[in-house]
Amino acid sequence: MLEPQFESALAHRAAPDTLSISMREISERGMIDLRGLATDKKFMSAVKSVLGFDLPKAPRASTSWGDLKALWLSPDQWLILCTRSKTNSLLAELNAALAKIHSLAVDVSDMRAIIRLEGESVRETLMKGSSLDLISDDYKAGTVRRMRFAEIAALLHVVEENVIDIYVFRSYAEYTWAFLTKAARKGAEVKLFKR
Amino acid sequence: MLVVTCPVCNASGDETDFHYGGQAHVRRPATTDPVNITDEDQRDYLFIRHNPKGLHFERWRCDRGCGKWFHAARDTVTMEFKATYGITELPPAELIKEAKGPWADYFKKRLKEKA
Amino acid sequence: MSTKPYRLAEGGSRIDRSRKVTFSFDGKDISGFAGDTLASAVLASGQKLFGRSFKYHRPRGLVGLGSEEMNALIGIGVGSRHEPNLRATQIEIFNGLSAESQNRWPSLKYDVGAINSKFSRFLPAGFYYKTFMWPKSFWKHVYEPFIRKAAGLGKAPEGRDPDTYEHMHVHADVIIVGGGIAGLTAAEAAASTGTKVLLCDENPVLGGIADLTAGMIDGECVADHAATVAARLAALPNVHILTRTTVVGHFHHNYLMAFERVGDHDPAILASGAPKHRLWKIRADKVVVATGALERPIAFANNDRPNIMLASAVRGLIGRYGVTPGSKGVVFTNNDDAYLTAFALKKAGVTVRVVDSRARPDGALVKRAIAEGIDVNLGSVISAVEGTSGVTAVKIAAYRRGQGRVITEKRVDCDFIAMSGGWNPALHLWCHNGGKIEFDDSLQSFRPKSHTDNIVAVGAANGTMSVEATLVEAQALGKKAKKFIVQEPERGASESLWFAPATGKYNEGNKHFIDFQNDVTAADLELAQREGYESVEHTKRYTTFGMATDQGKTSNLNGLGVISEATGKTIPEIGVTTFRPPYTPYSFGAIAGSLTNDLFLPVRRTPIFQWHSDHGAVFEPVGQWRRAYTYPQASESKHEAINREILCVRNKVGLLDASTLGKIEIKGPDAAEFLDRIYTNTFSTLKVGKCRYGLMMNELGFLSDDGVTARLADDHFIMHTTSGGADRIGAWLEEWLQTEWTNYKVFVTPVTEQWAQFAVAGPRARDVLSKLGPDFDISNEAFPHMSFKQGHFGGYPVRVYRISFSGEMSFEVATPANFGQGLWNAIMEAGDEFGLSAYGTEALHVLRAEKGYIVVGDESDGTVTPVDVGMEGMVSKKKPDFIGKRSLEQSFLKGPNRKQLVGLLTEDPTDVLPDGAYAVAAVKNKPPMEMIGQVTSTYMSPTLGRSIAMALIQNGRSRMGEVISFPLEGGKVMKATITDTVFYDKEGGRIHA
Numbered sequence A: 001m002l003e004p005q006f007e008s009a010l011a012h013r014a015a016p017d018t019l020s021i022s023m024r025e026i027s028e029r030g031m032i033d034l035r036g037l038a039t040d041k042k043f044m045s046a047v048k049s050v051l052g053f054d055l056p057k058a059p060r061a062s063t064s065w066g067d068l069k070a071l072w073l074s075p076d077q078w079l080i081l082c083t084r085s086k087t088n089s090l091l092a093e094l095n096a097a098l099a100k101i102h103s104l105a106v107d108v109s110d111m112r113a114i115i116r117l118e119g120e121s122v123r124e125t126l127m128k129g130s131s132l133d134l135i136s137d138d139y140k141a142g143t144v145r146r147m148r149f150a151e152i153a154a155l156l157h158v159v160e161e162n163v164i165d166i167y168v169f170r171s172y173a174e175y176t177w178a179f180l181t182k183a184a185r186k187g188a189e190v191k192l193f194k195r
Numbered sequence B: 001m002l003v004v005t006c007p008v009c010n011a012s013g014d015e016t017d018f019h020y021g022g023q024a025h026v027r028r029p030a031t032t033d034p035v036n037i038t039d040e041d042q043r044d045y046l047f048i049r050h051n052p053k054g055l056h057f058e059r060w061r062c063d064r065g066c067g068k069w070f071h072a073a074r075d076t077v078t079m080e081f082k083a084t085y086g087i088t089e090l091p092p093a094e095l096i097k098e099a100k101g102p103w104a105d106y107f108k109k110r111l112k113e114k115a
Numbered sequence C: 001m002s003t004k005p006y007r008l009a010e011g012g013s014r015i016d017r018s019r020k021v022t023f024s025f026d027g028k029d030i031s032g033f034a035g036d037t038l039a040s041a042v043l044a045s046g047q048k049l050f051g052r053s054f055k056y057h058r059p060r061g062l063v064g065l066g067s068e069e070m071n072a073l074i075g076i077g078v079g080s081r082h083e084p085n086l087r088a089t090q091i092e093i094f095n096g097l098s099a100e101s102q103n104r105w106p107s108l109k110y111d112v113g114a115i116n117s118k119f120s121r122f123l124p125a126g127f128y129y130k131t132f133m134w135p136k137s138f139w140k141h142v143y144e145p146f147i148r149k150a151a152g153l154g155k156a157p158e159g160r161d162p163d164t165y166e167h168m169h170v171h172a173d174v175i176i177v178g179g180g181i182a183g184l185t186a187a188e189a190a191a192s193t194g195t196k197v198l199l200c201d202e203n204p205v206l207g208g209i210a211d212l213t214a215g216m217i218d219g220e221c222v223a224d225h226a227a228t229v230a231a232r233l234a235a236l237p238n239v240h241i242l243t244r245t246t247v248v249g250h251f252h253h254n255y256l257m258a259f260e261r262v263g264d265h266d267p268a269i270l271a272s273g274a275p276k277h278r279l280w281k282i283r284a285d286k287v288v289v290a291t292g293a294l295e296r297p298i299a300f301a302n303n304d305r306p307n308i309m310l311a312s313a314v315r316g317l318i319g320r321y322g323v324t325p326g327s328k329g330v331v332f333t334n335n336d337d338a339y340l341t342a343f344a345l346k347k348a349g350v351t352v353r354v355v356d357s358r359a360r361p362d363g364a365l366v367k368r369a370i371a372e373g374i375d376v377n378l379g380s381v382i383s384a385v386e387g388t389s390g391v392t393a394v395k396i397a398a399y400r401r402g403q404g405r406v407i408t409e410k411r412v413d414c415d416f417i418a419m420s421g422g423w424n425p426a427l428h429l430w431c432h433n434g435g436k437i438e439f440d441d442s443l444q445s446f447r448p449k450s451h452t453d454n455i456v457a458v459g460a461a462n463g464t465m466s467v468e469a470t471l472v473e474a475q476a477l478g479k480k481a482k483k484f485i486v487q488e489p490e491r492g493a494s495e496s497l498w499f500a501p502a503t504g505k506y507n508e509g510n511k512h513f514i515d516f517q518n519d520v521t522a523a524d525l526e527l528a529q530r531e532g533y534e535s536v537e538h539t540k541r542y543t544t545f546g547m548a549t550d551q552g553k554t555s556n557l558n559g560l561g562v563i564s565e566a567t568g569k570t571i572p573e574i575g576v577t578t579f580r581p582p583y584t585p586y587s588f589g590a591i592a593g594s595l596t597n598d599l600f601l602p603v604r605r606t607p608i609f610q611w612h613s614d615h616g617a618v619f620e621p622v623g624q625w626r627r628a629y630t631y632p633q634a635s636e637s638k639h640e641a642i643n644r645e646i647l648c649v650r651n652k653v654g655l656l657d658a659s660t661l662g663k664i665e666i667k668g669p670d671a672a673e674f675l676d677r678i679y680t681n682t683f684s685t686l687k688v689g690k691c692r693y694g695l696m697m698n699e700l701g702f703l704s705d706d707g708v709t710a711r712l713a714d715d716h717f718i719m720h721t722t723s724g725g726a727d728r729i730g731a732w733l734e735e736w737l738q739t740e741w742t743n744y745k746v747f748v749t750p751v752t753e754q755w756a757q758f759a760v761a762g763p764r765a766r767d768v769l770s771k772l773g774p775d776f777d778i779s780n781e782a783f784p785h786m787s788f789k790q791g792h793f794g795g796y797p798v799r800v801y802r803i804s805f806s807g808e809m810s811f812e813v814a815t816p817a818n819f820g821q822g823l824w825n826a827i828m829e830a831g832d833e834f835g836l837s838a839y840g841t842e843a844l845h846v847l848r849a850e851k852g853y854i855v856v857g858d859e860s861d862g863t864v865t866p867v868d869v870g871m872e873g874m875v876s877k878k879k880p881d882f883i884g885k886r887s888l889e890q891s892f893l894k895g896p897n898r899k900q901l902v903g904l905l906t907e908d909p910t911d912v913l914p915d916g917a918y919a920v921a922a923v924k925n926k927p928p929m930e931m932i933g934q935v936t937s938t939y940m941s942p943t944l945g946r947s948i949a950m951a952l953i954q955n956g957r958s959r960m961g962e963v964i965s966f967p968l969e970g971g972k973v974m975k976a977t978i979t980d981t982v983f984y985d986k987e988g989g990r991i992h993a
């Protein structure tokens, strides 16, 4: 039987040591795009019965328990994060719980590439490509934001003060990687307001 | 470059994070009665738009944000957004009152229908 | 040229006399001190000449002190690092800097183009417009070579720029533009309230012209006070200071662009990895314009000679760099401020006299000058300047306001002139986004009036010229104003002096320059008025006054003044020309930022991109995607490779990377009804597990997209769109659900990139897939054409669509993207024994054309209906409403003479019609000919051994068998017979194999 060969978008990329931040691809994460109405109590409680916690209702918020996370994308859309190997079973559980409820859960684990950025200047590095005020209080740990980054669409997840995951569609992974390696190179750091 | 604020998710951003969707409150005749649509009705629906100097009503989409469409009332001279409101809603009453020309006529008609 | 030492023995707040810096200017080594600008160092070396003027090639020297400089435009760096058109007054020198003057040939001193000056009476205002009307031959042989020599400032760099550039975004509560005394005070006041303050200044050092300003603040001189405030600001966490950063534009909702010269002044900074320039994109709640004021030149005869400078520039050269333009100067003024320059010169040991147009000035500074024994000529003007590459003497004449020409003159030897026609608030930023301004009689200038944005002007930018009032105004940015004790000289009134008369009139051999950079004289403006260019905007375009990089910084008011005197209208009646961004020019590098080379455009890669690349693929752009076009082997041409790939699919089996196809999951109780509204044909009748090809129109009734949709469950579909349409159609579906059919319970999730998708097509396709170990039956009976299955190929999860765009038996296999490369390799391996080959998009296009399948965007162009392409059968007659239905019924879309899609077979089977070729009703010797349609797709078909084409032809479907003509370039005419569009396997048996 054919053994499936797994190859993530940036499998061949390692960050050069000339960067002011650290940067790597996260490929071991499973992702489920979940649609349903936040106003639909049955939907919300069915999802809670599977995840063990409430989906976040506040814009740009995220909730989590263990290796499960739910990122708010829209009043009727969330991105559920899990360990990649558990994606199929989680999706099956969600579909079972949501069988009679208007919803749509899709495995999108391969649709986006995730790049983890770590370091004191991650926010300023991202601000070379994003018009958002990422050094403001709007972007505390846990915040999720879809945005325009450089010339493409991206999803930002503030994991910790100095740790940010950036999600881009898989086809743009190389572009994003190239942009970030250029923006984050040593010597080009920008420190805003003496942060 | 305008700053737009989405009334659905409250996110503010450059207008390039949003998508401008043309004039608001254009009614599609076929949705209500697909059979009796005159050529004039269809022409008005497809092509006839207001172009006011001053208060205008528009459609925008929170393109790079929550993805939702919404309505905005904007002054085309000062560029100020007077209000944003739901995509199925009419503007706030005070702005309906402020509306001039074809917009005033339109809202008068809509409010009459509602009543 | 004089070789006298122009560096004073002492003084120079900006320079470090212990650090010598050597650089080259026009190939000559010159040394200055650390802190010198190119302007100060070159002038100190004794060279007055910095460039030639744009039109007349007149010798030009320095005029200004900073970004207002309009003459001394310099190119720096060599080869690919060359950067033209920089102002010498802003270039900070460093060891090894290589600089050169511009717009001269063969050398600055001996310039052939200077002959233009002799012909100047042929180069009046509107010269270009007038010349275009002359006979063609005259233009080509006389004027064009002439202009080519004359025009063009600087030269382009050679080769790719090796430096890097970037953009940066920043948000602030308040942005202060300008770090002079007004800006510094405003910044400190604003910062005291805890808000985030961004302070930008174009100079390397904060303080603006505090060092050129007379007075004391709390016992400190203005410059020291500024330095103290700057130091306090630098320590505040809520203040971010950007120096060497010019705010070049102000746009809607307080969006600003600023240009930072990060590494221009020090090669070590560039070597450390920093970008050369950075473009800041700034968003601020409030903008404070503290851009100061610009000193006006005076329009007197030959006022452009080298060593005629603004009074403030002369003062700055002495104070900042310890440099004097000469040993004997004349200060020519209509205001008190220039007297400070006279004092500075006197203190530096330079002989100075003052020419003041005012008959009875009564300010403190004038009195002091007279008391100090300076020769002050009141009620006088400079009526003539002697010398061409410098100044040797001036004539001073008695002056009465309104006087057209002067009669009595006295001649005075001198080697430089410091002029001051008053100060204009720098209004550019205020006006970029529609700020209103008003004329202020006491200033003899415009000042800010009102603005729709949250923006204020403070200090000189607001027309507030006294230090004390500036401090009060700027402190309004804070909550509590501090009371400063300010001592400053009391100023007398100035009076307007738009034109200093000479012995002749405007156009009698005297050039009174208004716009130095564009070589526009008072006579040009006066002529424009006589020729009827009444609107100032017309005058601007006709004469080029206030255009280009100067943007009227020094020329605007003087120009208006001259027009005012020529027309008898007041300046407010004339109005101002529009100030456009940028305030000063900035580099192309900064505009591009980091988006160059591999980042120039985002390129989308499929999961198989690297394989394609490794296997010699030629790529083609499809939207932002790069798709494999064909895979030439060793010695194959592209054409041979395409033919091989086509025949491989027809005879054996081929493998295509179709991952770019749009894929959208659609689910909900109303999903089927929703699709019925989206597509022209019906999907509610589609059985679960089946696929159907669908057409989409826009509301105008024109084709917008097509693709195959499969039904996964009663309430669940997966839609395919074209590669280019994926994002658009995803958004389109959302738009209809959110804005029109809001009662529909349907969710739509685009999943294009989740899947790698491949077409396995050809007679041996099933044989290949069988070898992959499918866990479902793939026989024709169990898995017929237009059906769908999901399962596994070995360990690979797959969704398989039995659909065909090639006309052969075909399976489209989708697997999660990260498994894509693995499955692709497995298929290649399994297919080896069946002769499988990868095929690219061009082979695909020929294959589909042989079958007459349309491509939306080739066969349609946004004005083509489904009926036009012969697909009326797919437009439902039963469904009451779907997108575009009502428009399709409009008479003009139903009427006769619509172009209809047909096939074409050329008379000569080796003739391939050019793409887009026009068919005509009758061939004539030359156009115009009546066009009856155009070719939409055209190929040499290796399957048929002849060319084939599709075309949209008027009433084409009723003209089967007719021969039509295509006149081509070069007189050739191709003839082709109209046929139906299916050229191969008309019965369609092969897809069902």
Ligand SMILES: [Zn+2]
Residues within 6 Å of the ligand: B006, B007, B008, B009, B010, B011, B062, B065, B066, B067, B068
């Ligand atoms: Zn939103």
